[in-house]
Amino acid sequence: SQQGEEDPQALSIQEGENATMNCSYKTSINNLQWYRQNSGRGLVHLILIRSNEREKHSGRLRVTLDTSKKSSSLLITASRAADTASYFCATYNNAGNMLTFGGGTRLMVKP
């Protein structure tokens, strides 16, 4: 079963707009990670946020984590056509040896 579930499943926006994707998870975590996947390619790690952090920034990415609600969000500001991809959240199990991915959000940024 999936630990993380992304919402929405698909998102279409215009270049320059902000894109927000949400992730909910079920069990307690030490950290939560976000990955990006271009069509037909492998996943690329974007950012990791630890359970004691509430917000983290990396360039145009902003990730928030609310452990009380077991949810996280990924915000991409000033989106570009090159941001078109699928975005996945992922969490490790308690043993720290298995990363479980959500179903992903497919983002399309129209030029």
Next chain:
Amino acid sequence: SQTIHQWPATLVQPVGSPLSLECTVEGTSNPNLYWYRQAAGRGLQLLFYSVGIGQISSEVPQNLSASRPQDRQFILSSKKLLLSDSGFYLCAWSQGQGDQPQHFGDGTRLSIL
């Protein structure tokens, strides 16, 4: 820097034929290694992971097997492919576990006819 190589990029195989997909990592030692399968438009399903040579853990019962003959080599195999084995197979590595990102190869698109 570390790199991960996965091949072939695409593969078309008949039902009942054998399979061997190979993944190698360079620039690191004793990595954790992973095989995932991704159905079209879906998330990743962990198939196997390995924390060392000869150590393989399987997450789902299936028609596939994995081996780690060398520290940085991970092989996904099948003796007889099924139609349901079609999918996108991804290899990944991480250094340690728990709070480490995973680094992915570019995947193998496997089509079974």
